[in-house]
Amino acid sequence: MKAAVITSFDRPPIHTDMGEPVPELPGEMLVEVLAAGLHQLTRGRAAGAHYSASGSPPFVAGVDGVGRGTDGRLRYFVQAPDQHGTMAERTVIDPRRSIELPDGCDPVVMAAAMNPAMASWLALRCRAPLAPGARVLVLGATGSSGTMAVQVARHLGAVQVIAAGRDERKLARLPALGATATVTLDDERLGELAGDVDVVLDFVWGECAVNAMQRLLVQRCDRSVPLTWVQIGSMAGQVAAIPGHLLRAADLRIVGSGHGSVPERAMLAELPALVEQIARGTFQIDVQRMPLSAVEQAWSRPAPGGERIVFTP
Structure with a gap:
């Protein structure tokens, strides 16, 4: 054959x-x-x-x-x-x-x-189940899995889905698929738009993820409200050097979703x-x-x- x-x-x-x-x-x-x-x-x-x-x-x-x-x-x-x-x-x-x-x-x-749908579906069903009225940030929303994550998050009940990615042309298509806001990954407005989300679906990781964490936490109104950061992909790097103060300064919970972490x-x-x-x-x-x-x-x-x-x- x-x-x-x-x-x-x-x-x-x-x-x-x-x-x-x-x-x-x-x-x-x-x-x-x-x-x-x-x-x-x-x-x-x-x-x-x-x-x-x-x-x-x-x-x-x-x-x-x-x-x-x-x-x-x-x-x-x-x-x-x-x-x-x-x-x-x-x-x-x-x-x-x-x-x-x-x-x-x-x-x-x-x-x-x-x-691509399974990545966010399992993350939001098994690793960070959405509560009513939840808000979600998708990092890497212009890739196939990220674009699907925008749709899955809305389908599973997220009231806000902020889509962050590199490709502005693809970002422009995401409001029609359920994104309530779009922003490029290097835009300073990322923290302002997504500072109070409940869940981050991270398909990028690396230094890009660390920068996003810092921007979100600076803008977060109440840092005692849990923020679940779900690491799914590593398109921007396998290693993220997360400063310890980010973990001490907020209720930031970092989990992975993939083979092994989901039974x-x-x-x-x-x-x-x-x-x-x-x-x-x-x-x-x-x-x-x-x-x-x-x-x-x-x-x-x-x-x-x-x-x-x-x-x-």
Whole structure:
């Protein structure tokens, strides 16, 4: 069968022949892959750089996908780091790590939306549940996951969603998706606009996150009111040098959201509700569909307009 195969951590995958995957453990299922998204997590594991990465080349790229199993049912599935990759004509899944999809849903849209939507959905359902009237700041709102976070936060009940990002053109689109205010990451008005938020969804981290913390806390009316800072992504750096006085001067609670911090059981329990909303068209996501044979050319370049790339075998 054809697959996107990682032959080295420092090179894109190649579209080549790979041996057929075979179910080996009780309950495993062979699925025909219909769509697999190219996510930051996908790139990170393929480069051996993500904290959840395991194993060494060669292996098939891809962390999730949509496919049809031998039982005839359409499923969205997420693979553990030691399972077969998803960017192939076929893969082997554990059905317990999958969600059956409703009839008529678009496999490409589902493959594009689930990973970026899951980041904020799990953060706001499992790590920093929103109270009525909550206010949310999204740092890195112009990326795929950040744009989805704006929509998810509003859907889950946030009355204010401040969107902060670098791309002013993309920021201009976010009020139509639910943002109540937009601001660039380096704008001094960030603290004024977001000083009294309850939750920060941080997709950037690094020095950028530290600067944002300082601006928010200076403008915060009551520093004893809890501020939950959810670290989700590290687009601006893996390390954030947070001064100790920021932690002493306010009720600032920093938590992470991702593989490990959200138990797998809780993650799987949340997915059906998210699948339902995506299938309904609740969230908008721009998708660029590409044949799997184009994986090497598409791997390292951003999709035009910021669409989520989805490969179809």
